[in-house]
Amino acid sequence: MAGNVSTLGRRTTRINHAVTEPLWVQLSLITVALVFLALFLVVPLVAVFKEAFSKGAEVYFASLVEPDAWHAIKLTLLAAAISVPLNVIFGVSAAWAITKFRFRGKQALITLIDLPFAVSPVVAGLIYVLLFGAQGWLGPWLADNDLKIIFAVPGIVLATIFVTFPFVARELIPLMEEQGTSYEEASLTLGASGWQTFWRVTIPSIKWGLLYGIILCNARAMGEFGAVSVVSGHIRGQTNTLPLHIEILYNEYQFAASFAAASILAGLALVTLVVKSLLEWQHTRDREKAARAAAQQS
Amino acid sequence: MSIEVKNIEKQFGQFKALDNVSLSFPTGELVALLGPSGCGKTTLLRIIAGLENPDGGVVHFHGEDATHVHVRQRQVGFVFQHYALFRHMTVFDNVAFGLTVRPRGKRPGKKEIAERVHELLRLVQLDWLADRYPDQLSGGQRQRIALARALAVEPKVLLLDEPFWCTRCQSAQRSAPLVASSSRRAAYHFNFCYSRPGRGDGSCRPDRGVEQRQN
Numbered sequence: 001m002a003g004n005v006s007t008l009g010r011r012t013t014r015i016n017h018a019v020t021e022p023l024w025v026q027l028s029l030i031t032v033a034l035v036f037l038a039l040f041l042v043v044p045l046v047a048v049f050k051e052a053f054s055k056g057a058e059v060y061f062a063s064l065v066e067p068d069a070w071h072a073i074k075l076t077l078l079a080a081a082i083s084v085p086l087n088v089i090f091g092v093s094a095a096w097a098i099t100k101f102r103f104r105g106k107q108a109l110i111t112l113i114d115l116p117f118a119v120s121p122v123v124a125g126l127i128y129v130l131l132f133g134a135q136g137w138l139g140p141w142l143a144d145n146d147l148k149i150i151f152a153v154p155g156i157v158l159a160t161i162f163v164t165f166p167f168v169a170r171e172l173i174p175l176m177e178e179q180g181t182s183y184e185e186a187s188l189t190l191g192a193s194g195w196q197t198f199w200r201v202t203i204p205s206i207k208w209g210l211l212y213g214i215i216l217c218n219a220r221a222m223g224e225f226g227a228v229s230v231v232s233g234h235i236r237g238q239t240n241t242l243p244l245h246i247e248i249l250y251n252e253y254q255f256a257a258s259f260a261a262a263s264i265l266a267g268l269a270l271v272t273l274v275v276k277s278l279l280e281w282q283h284t285r286d287r288e289k290a291a292r293a294a295a296q297q298s
Numbered sequence: 299m300s301i302e303v304k305n306i307e308k309q310f311g312q313f314k315a316l317d318n319v320s321l322s323f324p325t326g327e328l329v330a331l332l333g334p335s336g337c338g339k340t341t342l343l344r345i346i347a348g349l350e351n352p353d354g355g356v357v358h359f360h361g362e363d364a365t366h367v368h369v370r371q372r373q374v375g376f377v378f379q380h381y382a383l384f385r386h387m388t389v390f391d392n393v394a395f396g397l398t399v400r401p402r403g404k405r406p407g408k409k410e411i412a413e414r415v416h417e418l419l420r421l422v423q424l425d426w427l428a429d430r431y432p433d434q435l436s437g438g439q440r441q442r443i444a445l446a447r448a449l450a451v452e453p454k455v456l457l458l459d460e461p462f463w464c465t466r467c468q469s470a471q472r473s474a475p476l477v478a479s480s481s482r483r484a485a486y487h488f489n490f491c492y493s494r495p496g497r498g499d500g501s502c503r504p505d506r507g508v509e510q511r512q513n
Contacts, residue, residue, distance in 0.1 A: 183382050185376075186378060186382040186383075186384075186447075189347060189448075190395055190396035190399065190447070190450075190451055191370050191399055191400060191451055192370070192395070192396075192399035193399070200399070204386040205384070291434065
Protein backbone atom coordinates (compact mmCIF):
# COMPACT_ATOMS: atom_id res chain seq x y z
CA MET A 1 0.00 0.00 0.00
CA ALA A 2 2.76 2.37 0.91
CA GLY A 3 4.26 2.31 -2.55
CA ASN A 4 1.06 3.15 -4.35
CA VAL A 5 0.03 6.08 -2.26
CA SER A 6 1.89 8.76 -4.14
CA THR A 7 0.87 7.80 -7.64
CA LEU A 8 -2.86 7.58 -7.10
CA GLY A 9 -3.50 11.30 -6.95
CA ARG A 10 -2.19 12.22 -10.35
CA ARG A 11 -4.08 10.89 -13.29
CA THR A 12 -3.38 11.80 -16.86
CA THR A 13 -6.43 12.33 -18.97
CA ARG A 14 -4.60 12.68 -22.24
CA ILE A 15 -4.86 9.63 -24.48
CA ASN A 16 -1.81 8.80 -26.47
CA HIS A 17 -2.89 7.04 -29.63
CA ALA A 18 0.52 5.63 -30.34
CA VAL A 19 0.21 3.36 -27.33
CA THR A 20 -3.46 2.39 -27.69
CA GLU A 21 -4.12 -1.36 -27.50
CA PRO A 22 -6.41 -3.34 -29.82
CA LEU A 23 -10.07 -3.39 -28.83
CA TRP A 24 -10.15 -6.97 -27.53
CA VAL A 25 -7.20 -6.28 -25.24
CA GLN A 26 -8.91 -3.19 -23.93
CA LEU A 27 -12.16 -5.04 -23.32
CA SER A 28 -10.59 -8.01 -21.57
CA LEU A 29 -8.47 -5.76 -19.35
CA ILE A 30 -11.53 -3.72 -18.41
CA THR A 31 -13.54 -6.90 -17.70
CA VAL A 32 -10.82 -8.33 -15.47
CA ALA A 33 -10.59 -5.06 -13.57
CA LEU A 34 -14.36 -4.79 -13.15
CA VAL A 35 -14.82 -8.39 -12.02
CA PHE A 36 -12.02 -7.97 -9.54
CA LEU A 37 -13.52 -4.73 -8.28
CA ALA A 38 -16.98 -6.28 -7.91
CA LEU A 39 -15.72 -9.41 -6.13
CA PHE A 40 -13.38 -7.76 -3.69
CA LEU A 41 -14.90 -4.33 -3.11
CA VAL A 42 -18.53 -4.02 -4.07
CA VAL A 43 -19.88 -7.39 -2.93
CA PRO A 44 -18.39 -7.17 0.60
CA LEU A 45 -19.64 -3.62 0.97
CA VAL A 46 -23.16 -4.60 -0.06
CA ALA A 47 -22.98 -7.63 2.25
CA VAL A 48 -22.11 -5.38 5.20
CA PHE A 49 -25.18 -3.23 4.69
CA LYS A 50 -27.43 -6.22 3.94
CA GLU A 51 -26.36 -8.00 7.11
CA ALA A 52 -26.72 -4.81 9.14
CA PHE A 53 -30.35 -4.47 8.10
CA SER A 54 -31.08 -8.22 8.30
CA LYS A 55 -33.21 -7.81 11.44
CA GLY A 56 -34.87 -4.64 10.25
CA ALA A 57 -34.14 -0.97 10.47
CA GLU A 58 -35.27 -0.83 14.09
CA VAL A 59 -32.56 -3.17 15.31
CA TYR A 60 -30.09 -1.33 13.12
CA PHE A 61 -30.73 2.08 14.67
CA ALA A 62 -31.15 0.64 18.17
CA SER A 63 -27.69 -0.88 18.00
CA LEU A 64 -26.21 2.45 16.96
CA VAL A 65 -27.73 4.61 19.68
CA GLU A 66 -26.83 2.06 22.31
CA PRO A 67 -24.44 3.91 24.72
CA ASP A 68 -21.40 1.68 24.16
CA ALA A 69 -21.69 1.93 20.40
CA TRP A 70 -22.19 5.66 20.57
CA HIS A 71 -19.16 6.01 22.82
CA ALA A 72 -17.08 3.93 20.41
CA ILE A 73 -18.06 6.20 17.53
CA LYS A 74 -17.13 9.29 19.52
CA LEU A 75 -13.81 7.80 20.60
CA THR A 76 -12.92 6.86 17.03
CA LEU A 77 -13.67 10.39 15.84
CA LEU A 78 -11.69 11.85 18.74
CA ALA A 79 -8.63 9.70 17.98
CA ALA A 80 -8.78 10.78 14.33
CA ALA A 81 -9.34 14.43 15.27
CA ILE A 82 -6.19 14.45 17.37
CA SER A 83 -3.89 12.29 15.29
CA VAL A 84 -4.65 13.73 11.85
CA PRO A 85 -3.72 17.38 12.64
CA LEU A 86 -0.60 16.25 14.51
CA ASN A 87 0.50 14.10 11.59
CA VAL A 88 -0.22 16.94 9.17
CA ILE A 89 2.13 19.21 11.13
CA PHE A 90 4.72 16.46 11.38
CA GLY A 91 4.34 15.37 7.75
CA VAL A 92 4.68 18.86 6.32
CA SER A 93 7.72 19.69 8.45
CA ALA A 94 9.40 16.36 7.70
CA ALA A 95 8.77 16.67 3.97
CA TRP A 96 9.97 20.28 4.09
CA ALA A 97 13.18 19.36 5.89
CA ILE A 98 13.90 16.40 3.63
CA THR A 99 13.26 18.12 0.33
CA LYS A 100 14.47 21.67 0.91
CA PHE A 101 17.66 21.10 2.87
CA ARG A 102 20.84 19.14 2.52
CA PHE A 103 21.91 17.36 5.68
CA ARG A 104 23.50 14.23 7.00
CA GLY A 105 21.23 11.31 7.83
CA LYS A 106 18.53 12.27 5.36
CA GLN A 107 18.16 8.69 4.10
CA ALA A 108 17.94 7.44 7.68
CA LEU A 109 15.11 9.89 8.35
CA ILE A 110 13.20 8.73 5.27
CA THR A 111 13.59 5.11 6.38
CA LEU A 112 12.37 6.01 9.86
CA ILE A 113 9.28 7.66 8.42
CA ASP A 114 8.51 4.43 6.57
CA LEU A 115 8.88 2.35 9.71
CA PRO A 116 5.17 2.31 10.64
CA PHE A 117 4.38 0.86 7.21
CA ALA A 118 6.98 -1.86 7.63
CA VAL A 119 6.18 -2.81 11.22
CA SER A 120 3.05 -4.80 11.99
CA PRO A 121 0.51 -2.65 13.87
CA VAL A 122 0.38 -5.26 16.63
CA VAL A 123 4.09 -4.81 17.21
CA ALA A 124 3.56 -1.05 17.26
CA GLY A 125 0.95 -1.49 19.97
CA LEU A 126 3.25 -3.78 21.95
CA ILE A 127 6.01 -1.17 21.82
CA TYR A 128 3.74 1.24 23.67
CA VAL A 129 2.70 -1.38 26.19
CA LEU A 130 6.37 -2.12 26.78
CA LEU A 131 7.08 1.58 27.28
CA PHE A 132 4.07 2.81 29.21
CA GLY A 133 2.41 -0.37 30.53
CA ALA A 134 2.26 -1.29 34.24
CA GLN A 135 5.29 -3.56 33.82
CA GLY A 136 6.88 -1.27 31.23
CA TRP A 137 9.90 1.01 31.49
CA LEU A 138 7.95 4.13 32.35
CA GLY A 139 5.07 2.25 34.00
CA PRO A 140 6.04 2.78 37.69
CA TRP A 141 6.75 6.47 37.15
CA LEU A 142 3.43 6.95 35.38
CA ALA A 143 1.60 5.10 38.17
CA ASP A 144 3.28 7.28 40.80
CA ASN A 145 2.14 10.42 39.00
CA ASP A 146 -1.34 9.06 38.43
CA LEU A 147 -1.02 9.16 34.64
CA LYS A 148 -2.78 6.53 32.60
CA ILE A 149 -1.69 5.86 29.04
CA ILE A 150 -2.15 2.17 28.34
CA PHE A 151 -5.76 0.94 28.50
CA ALA A 152 -6.82 4.59 28.26
CA VAL A 153 -7.52 7.22 25.62
CA PRO A 154 -3.93 8.60 25.40
CA GLY A 155 -2.63 5.16 24.45
CA ILE A 156 -5.22 4.83 21.70
CA VAL A 157 -4.29 8.24 20.33
CA LEU A 158 -0.57 7.40 20.49
CA ALA A 159 -1.05 4.10 18.66
CA THR A 160 -3.18 5.82 16.01
CA ILE A 161 -0.55 8.52 15.49
CA PHE A 162 2.10 5.84 15.09
CA VAL A 163 0.32 3.88 12.37
CA THR A 164 -0.77 6.97 10.43
CA PHE A 165 2.62 8.64 10.79
CA PRO A 166 3.88 8.23 7.17
CA PHE A 167 0.79 9.15 5.15
CA VAL A 168 1.18 12.90 4.83
CA ALA A 169 4.98 12.93 4.64
CA ARG A 170 5.05 10.11 2.09
CA GLU A 171 2.54 11.91 -0.07
CA LEU A 172 4.44 15.19 0.02
CA ILE A 173 8.08 14.12 -0.31
CA PRO A 174 7.99 13.11 -4.01
CA LEU A 175 5.86 16.13 -4.85
CA MET A 176 8.14 18.61 -3.12
CA GLU A 177 11.24 16.91 -4.44
CA GLU A 178 9.95 17.38 -7.96
CA GLN A 179 9.21 21.05 -7.36
CA GLY A 180 12.66 21.80 -5.98
CA THR A 181 13.53 24.99 -4.15
CA SER A 182 13.44 27.55 -6.93
CA TYR A 183 9.93 28.80 -6.09
CA GLU A 184 10.96 29.47 -2.52
CA GLU A 185 14.14 31.14 -3.71
CA ALA A 186 12.22 33.32 -6.13
CA SER A 187 9.89 34.32 -3.31
CA LEU A 188 12.83 35.25 -1.07
CA THR A 189 14.52 37.35 -3.74
CA LEU A 190 11.23 39.22 -4.14
CA GLY A 191 11.44 40.18 -0.49
CA ALA A 192 9.04 37.71 1.14
CA SER A 193 9.80 36.41 4.63
CA GLY A 194 10.15 32.70 5.36
CA TRP A 195 6.67 32.62 6.85
CA GLN A 196 5.11 34.43 3.87
CA THR A 197 6.96 32.10 1.51
CA PHE A 198 5.62 29.08 3.36
CA TRP A 199 1.98 30.19 3.32
CA ARG A 200 1.84 31.89 -0.05
CA VAL A 201 4.19 29.78 -2.16
CA THR A 202 4.89 26.39 -0.58
CA ILE A 203 1.45 25.50 0.82
CA PRO A 204 -0.55 26.43 -2.32
CA SER A 205 1.79 24.42 -4.52
CA ILE A 206 1.45 21.28 -2.40
CA LYS A 207 -2.24 21.83 -1.60
CA TRP A 208 -3.61 18.84 -3.49
CA GLY A 209 -0.98 16.41 -2.32
CA LEU A 210 -1.54 17.59 1.22
CA LEU A 211 -5.31 17.14 1.04
CA TYR A 212 -4.86 13.69 -0.39
CA GLY A 213 -2.46 12.79 2.40
CA ILE A 214 -4.89 14.09 5.01
CA ILE A 215 -7.73 12.02 3.57
CA LEU A 216 -5.69 8.81 3.53
CA CYS A 217 -4.38 9.54 7.01
CA ASN A 218 -7.91 10.12 8.27
CA ALA A 219 -9.24 6.94 6.67
CA ARG A 220 -6.54 4.88 8.30
CA ALA A 221 -6.89 6.64 11.66
CA MET A 222 -10.57 5.73 11.84
CA GLY A 223 -10.11 2.18 10.67
CA GLU A 224 -7.03 1.17 12.66
CA PHE A 225 -7.51 -2.10 14.52
CA GLY A 226 -4.27 -3.92 15.40
CA ALA A 227 -2.24 -1.34 17.25
CA VAL A 228 -5.25 0.15 19.00
CA SER A 229 -6.47 -3.30 19.99
CA VAL A 230 -3.25 -4.00 21.90
CA VAL A 231 -3.21 -0.74 23.89
CA SER A 232 -6.92 -0.25 24.44
CA GLY A 233 -7.82 -3.08 26.81
CA HIS A 234 -11.30 -3.34 25.25
CA ILE A 235 -13.10 -1.63 28.11
CA ARG A 236 -16.64 -1.10 26.87
CA GLY A 237 -17.86 2.45 26.96
CA GLN A 238 -14.36 3.65 27.83
CA THR A 239 -11.60 2.50 25.53
CA ASN A 240 -13.44 0.79 22.73
CA THR A 241 -13.07 2.32 19.32
CA LEU A 242 -15.46 1.46 16.52
CA PRO A 243 -13.34 -1.32 14.95
CA LEU A 244 -12.86 -2.93 18.38
CA HIS A 245 -16.56 -2.59 19.16
CA ILE A 246 -17.38 -4.42 15.94
CA GLU A 247 -15.09 -7.29 16.85
CA ILE A 248 -16.54 -7.67 20.34
CA LEU A 249 -20.12 -7.71 19.04
CA TYR A 250 -19.17 -10.23 16.40
CA ASN A 251 -17.53 -12.51 18.92
CA GLU A 252 -20.71 -12.34 20.99
CA TYR A 253 -22.76 -13.51 18.01
CA GLN A 254 -24.62 -10.18 17.82
CA PHE A 255 -24.27 -10.16 14.05
CA ALA A 256 -26.86 -7.51 13.20
CA ALA A 257 -25.43 -5.06 15.75
CA SER A 258 -21.89 -5.84 14.70
CA PHE A 259 -22.65 -5.24 11.05
CA ALA A 260 -24.57 -2.09 11.91
CA ALA A 261 -21.44 -0.72 13.55
CA ALA A 262 -19.40 -1.94 10.59
CA SER A 263 -21.74 -0.10 8.25
CA ILE A 264 -21.00 3.13 10.12
CA LEU A 265 -17.29 2.57 9.66
CA ALA A 266 -17.82 1.73 6.00
CA GLY A 267 -20.00 4.84 5.72
CA LEU A 268 -17.24 7.01 7.16
CA ALA A 269 -14.83 5.53 4.64
CA LEU A 270 -17.28 6.16 1.80
CA VAL A 271 -17.75 9.77 2.90
CA THR A 272 -13.97 10.18 2.92
CA LEU A 273 -13.71 8.80 -0.59
CA VAL A 274 -16.56 10.98 -1.84
CA VAL A 275 -14.88 14.06 -0.37
CA LYS A 276 -11.67 13.07 -2.08
CA SER A 277 -13.39 12.57 -5.44
CA LEU A 278 -15.22 15.88 -5.09
CA LEU A 279 -11.95 17.67 -4.41
CA GLU A 280 -10.27 16.05 -7.38
CA TRP A 281 -13.22 16.84 -9.58
CA GLN A 282 -13.23 20.46 -8.53
CA HIS A 283 -9.49 20.67 -9.05
CA THR A 284 -9.68 19.46 -12.65
CA ARG A 285 -12.73 21.62 -13.30
CA ASP A 286 -10.93 24.75 -12.09
CA ARG A 287 -7.99 23.96 -14.32
CA GLU A 288 -10.22 23.37 -17.33
CA LYS A 289 -12.14 26.55 -16.66
CA ALA A 290 -8.95 28.55 -16.56
CA ALA A 291 -7.75 26.91 -19.76
CA ARG A 292 -11.04 27.63 -21.51
CA ALA A 293 -11.01 31.25 -20.38
CA ALA A 294 -7.50 31.59 -21.70
CA ALA A 295 -8.43 29.99 -25.01
CA GLN A 296 -11.34 32.40 -25.44
CA GLN A 297 -9.16 35.41 -24.83
CA SER A 298 -6.58 34.64 -27.45
CA MET B 299 24.91 49.96 -7.71
CA SER B 300 28.42 48.62 -8.14
CA ILE B 301 29.21 45.04 -7.27
CA GLU B 302 32.54 43.69 -6.29
CA VAL B 303 33.37 40.09 -5.52
CA LYS B 304 36.73 39.25 -4.00
CA ASN B 305 38.43 35.89 -3.66
CA ILE B 306 35.19 33.94 -3.80
CA GLU B 307 35.52 30.23 -3.11
CA LYS B 308 32.79 27.65 -3.32
CA GLN B 309 32.99 23.93 -3.07
CA PHE B 310 30.28 21.32 -3.49
CA GLY B 311 31.57 18.12 -1.96
CA GLN B 312 34.70 17.25 -3.92
CA PHE B 313 33.91 19.66 -6.73
CA LYS B 314 35.40 23.12 -6.60
CA ALA B 315 32.88 25.34 -8.37
CA LEU B 316 34.59 28.67 -7.77
CA ASP B 317 38.28 29.06 -7.01
CA ASN B 318 39.42 32.49 -5.93
CA VAL B 319 37.17 34.51 -8.22
CA SER B 320 37.49 38.29 -8.10
CA LEU B 321 35.46 40.58 -10.34
CA SER B 322 34.14 44.07 -10.21
CA PHE B 323 31.12 45.49 -11.98
CA PRO B 324 30.76 49.28 -12.02
CA THR B 325 27.31 50.84 -11.68
CA GLY B 326 25.12 50.77 -14.73
CA GLU B 327 27.18 48.32 -16.68
CA LEU B 328 25.65 45.41 -18.53
CA VAL B 329 27.92 42.43 -17.97
CA ALA B 330 27.69 38.96 -19.40
CA LEU B 331 29.35 36.01 -17.75
CA LEU B 332 30.42 33.54 -20.36
CA GLY B 333 31.86 30.10 -20.14
CA PRO B 334 31.27 26.41 -20.70
CA SER B 335 28.51 24.76 -18.73
CA GLY B 336 29.54 23.70 -15.26
CA CYS B 337 32.14 26.44 -14.86
CA GLY B 338 30.27 28.13 -12.04
CA LYS B 339 28.38 30.98 -13.68
CA THR B 340 25.14 30.17 -11.92
CA THR B 341 26.94 29.59 -8.62
CA LEU B 342 28.55 33.01 -8.82
CA LEU B 343 25.21 34.64 -9.58
CA ARG B 344 23.59 32.79 -6.69
CA ILE B 345 26.34 33.96 -4.35
CA ILE B 346 25.87 37.56 -5.49
CA ALA B 347 22.12 37.19 -4.95
CA GLY B 348 22.62 35.67 -1.53
CA LEU B 349 21.01 32.35 -2.38
CA GLU B 350 24.26 30.55 -1.69
CA ASN B 351 26.94 31.25 0.91
CA PRO B 352 30.52 31.39 -0.31
CA ASP B 353 33.07 29.23 1.52
CA GLY B 354 35.47 32.16 1.37
CA GLY B 355 35.72 35.69 0.03
CA VAL B 356 33.47 38.72 0.18
CA VAL B 357 30.72 40.37 -1.85
CA HIS B 358 30.58 44.16 -1.80
CA PHE B 359 27.57 46.19 -2.90
CA HIS B 360 28.38 49.82 -3.44
CA GLY B 361 31.49 49.48 -1.34
CA GLU B 362 29.65 47.88 1.58
CA ASP B 363 30.14 44.32 2.69
CA ALA B 364 27.01 42.37 1.75
CA THR B 365 28.40 38.87 2.19
CA HIS B 366 26.16 38.12 5.14
CA VAL B 367 23.18 40.23 4.19
CA HIS B 368 20.06 38.07 3.81
CA VAL B 369 18.60 37.58 0.32
CA ARG B 370 15.54 39.54 1.36
CA GLN B 371 17.55 42.63 2.17
CA ARG B 372 19.87 42.55 -0.81
CA GLN B 373 17.41 44.06 -3.26
CA VAL B 374 18.57 41.82 -6.04
CA GLY B 375 16.26 40.85 -8.84
CA PHE B 376 16.84 37.31 -10.02
CA VAL B 377 15.42 35.72 -13.14
CA PHE B 378 15.81 31.99 -12.76
CA GLN B 379 16.88 29.71 -15.54
CA HIS B 380 13.48 28.03 -15.61
CA TYR B 381 11.77 31.25 -14.48
CA ALA B 382 10.23 29.74 -11.34
CA LEU B 383 6.91 31.49 -11.91
CA PHE B 384 4.38 30.60 -9.20
CA ARG B 385 2.11 28.15 -10.93
CA HIS B 386 -0.90 28.65 -8.70
CA MET B 387 -0.99 32.40 -9.34
CA THR B 388 -2.07 34.34 -12.39
CA VAL B 389 0.46 36.40 -14.31
CA PHE B 390 -0.87 39.50 -12.55
CA ASP B 391 -0.41 37.96 -9.09
CA ASN B 392 3.05 36.76 -10.00
CA VAL B 393 4.19 40.23 -10.93
CA ALA B 394 2.40 41.76 -7.94
CA PHE B 395 3.88 39.25 -5.48
CA GLY B 396 6.95 41.26 -4.51
CA LEU B 397 4.79 44.29 -3.73
CA THR B 398 2.11 42.42 -1.79
CA VAL B 399 4.59 40.74 0.58
CA ARG B 400 6.02 44.04 1.76
CA PRO B 401 5.47 44.89 5.41
CA ARG B 402 2.23 46.75 5.94
CA GLY B 403 3.81 50.18 6.33
CA LYS B 404 5.71 50.00 3.05
CA ARG B 405 3.08 48.18 1.03
CA PRO B 406 1.51 50.24 -1.74
CA GLY B 407 -2.28 50.37 -1.99
CA LYS B 408 -4.21 47.91 -4.14
CA LYS B 409 -4.77 50.45 -6.88
CA GLU B 410 -1.16 51.48 -6.92
CA ILE B 411 -0.05 47.84 -7.15
CA ALA B 412 -2.43 47.23 -10.05
CA GLU B 413 -1.11 50.29 -11.90
CA ARG B 414 2.47 49.26 -11.34
CA VAL B 415 1.82 45.68 -12.49
CA HIS B 416 0.06 46.78 -15.66
CA GLU B 417 2.82 49.24 -16.40
CA LEU B 418 5.39 46.44 -16.15
CA LEU B 419 3.25 44.08 -18.22
CA ARG B 420 3.00 46.76 -20.90
CA LEU B 421 6.76 47.15 -20.75
CA VAL B 422 7.22 43.46 -21.58
CA GLN B 423 4.32 43.74 -24.07
CA LEU B 424 2.21 41.09 -22.36
CA ASP B 425 -0.52 43.17 -20.74
CA TRP B 426 -3.18 40.99 -22.38
CA LEU B 427 -2.00 37.89 -20.51
CA ALA B 428 -2.63 39.23 -17.00
CA ASP B 429 -5.32 36.66 -16.12
CA ARG B 430 -3.51 33.60 -17.42
CA TYR B 431 -1.62 31.02 -15.43
CA PRO B 432 2.05 30.30 -16.17
CA ASP B 433 1.16 26.85 -17.52
CA GLN B 434 -0.76 28.55 -20.31
CA LEU B 435 2.18 30.64 -21.54
CA SER B 436 4.90 29.90 -24.04
CA GLY B 437 8.51 29.74 -22.92
CA GLY B 438 9.31 33.20 -24.17
CA GLN B 439 6.24 34.70 -22.55
CA ARG B 440 7.15 33.11 -19.24
CA GLN B 441 10.59 34.57 -19.48
CA ARG B 442 9.27 38.08 -19.98
CA ILE B 443 6.84 37.67 -17.10
CA ALA B 444 9.71 36.52 -14.89
CA LEU B 445 11.58 39.66 -15.90
CA ALA B 446 8.58 41.85 -15.09
CA ARG B 447 8.20 40.13 -11.73
CA ALA B 448 11.84 40.75 -10.86
CA LEU B 449 11.59 44.41 -11.92
CA ALA B 450 8.45 45.00 -9.85
CA VAL B 451 10.39 45.34 -6.61
CA GLU B 452 12.78 47.87 -8.17
CA PRO B 453 15.93 45.89 -7.52
CA LYS B 454 19.32 47.57 -7.42
CA VAL B 455 20.90 44.69 -9.29
CA LEU B 456 19.30 42.40 -11.81
CA LEU B 457 20.73 38.95 -12.32
CA LEU B 458 19.56 36.84 -15.23
CA ASP B 459 20.53 33.20 -15.16
CA GLU B 460 20.88 31.97 -18.73
CA PRO B 461 18.20 34.31 -19.99
CA PHE B 462 18.24 32.89 -23.49
CA TRP B 463 18.70 29.20 -22.81
CA CYS B 464 15.42 28.60 -24.54
CA THR B 465 17.12 28.73 -27.91
CA ARG B 466 14.16 27.99 -30.09
CA CYS B 467 12.05 30.68 -28.51
CA GLN B 468 11.54 33.32 -31.09
CA SER B 469 10.76 35.75 -28.37
CA ALA B 470 14.28 35.44 -27.02
CA GLN B 471 15.10 37.76 -29.84
CA ARG B 472 12.28 39.99 -28.77
CA SER B 473 13.17 40.14 -25.12
CA ALA B 474 16.86 40.74 -25.66
CA PRO B 475 16.48 44.38 -26.73
CA LEU B 476 13.81 44.71 -24.09
CA VAL B 477 16.20 43.71 -21.36
CA ALA B 478 18.72 46.18 -22.64
CA SER B 479 16.28 49.03 -22.93
CA SER B 480 14.63 48.49 -19.58
CA SER B 481 18.01 48.23 -17.95
CA ARG B 482 19.36 51.41 -19.43
CA ARG B 483 16.14 53.25 -18.83
CA ALA B 484 16.03 52.43 -15.18
CA ALA B 485 19.80 52.46 -14.77
CA TYR B 486 19.76 48.94 -13.47
CA HIS B 487 22.78 46.87 -13.18
CA PHE B 488 22.54 43.78 -15.27
CA ASN B 489 24.46 40.62 -15.05
CA PHE B 490 23.85 38.16 -17.74
CA CYS B 491 24.75 34.65 -17.31
CA TYR B 492 24.89 33.90 -20.92
CA SER B 493 26.50 30.76 -22.16
CA ARG B 494 25.94 31.00 -25.88
CA PRO B 495 27.89 33.91 -27.26
CA GLY B 496 26.92 34.78 -30.78
CA ARG B 497 23.19 34.33 -30.36
CA GLY B 498 20.80 37.21 -30.10
CA ASP B 499 20.38 39.93 -32.66
CA GLY B 500 23.06 42.33 -31.63
CA SER B 501 20.82 44.92 -30.06
CA CYS B 502 21.55 43.50 -26.66
CA ARG B 503 25.26 43.25 -26.72
CA PRO B 504 26.46 43.40 -23.20
CA ASP B 505 28.83 46.25 -22.40
CA ARG B 506 31.35 43.75 -21.30
CA GLY B 507 31.81 40.00 -21.28
CA VAL B 508 33.64 38.15 -18.60
CA GLU B 509 34.78 34.69 -19.38
CA GLN B 510 34.91 32.06 -16.73
CA ARG B 511 37.03 29.01 -17.21
CA GLN B 512 36.76 25.59 -15.76
CA ASN B 513 39.63 24.90 -13.42
